Amino acid sequence: DGGITQSPKYLFRKEGQNVTLSCEQNLNHDAMYWYRQDPGQGLRLIYYSQIVNDFQKGDIAEGYSVSREKKESFPLTVTSAQKNPTAFYLCASSIVSLVEEKLFFGSGTQLSVL
């Protein structure tokens, strides 16, 4: 089945620790995104990538880093610089288009601080 796989489903971070969230897609989409969702808040864009080896910061990129070495994969690292990392993280993908931006989402990763 085509889709987006996020892992792990739940993740715990200790103080000063970097953690990496995995996102893999087999939809052959060029664009991939990372969003953060806090309770009662809309989705906020962290980073996005339209092509391999290139990515752009979104609205809340500070304290996060990404890489795009393969078309299928777009991992997100939450660094120790992100002081309030507890949130639900969503990865998405889409075709690259000036007119369409239909996002397909993964099931999310809940990150909590120990």
Add this chain to the structure above:
Amino acid sequence: QKEVEQDPGPLSVPEGAIVSLNCTYSNSAFQYFMWYRQYSRKGPELLMYTYSSGNKEDGRFTAQVDKSSKYISLFIRDSQPSDSATYLCAMRDYGGSQGNLIFGKGTKLSVKP
């Protein structure tokens, strides 16, 4: 003023009711309007996609866009308990780079049997 405003609810209705969910926006350049449905602790899924003004119907769902009022709506007819979810509106303008999609905060809907 935020770009997209959406009443967070919660909205509770009996099974079979007609549900109306709404968003207002301030950017007159928005051309593409979407509704996503998100079940608890899951990723959102695209429900409806419309371009510019007008109505679009898909089964029990109707999306309506009124660009003159900067107002979009999602109607659910004959609502079912399985429709209980959070509904997010999203919109963007024409062109520009990817990542321009603006989301509302979502309305939590509960349909009681």
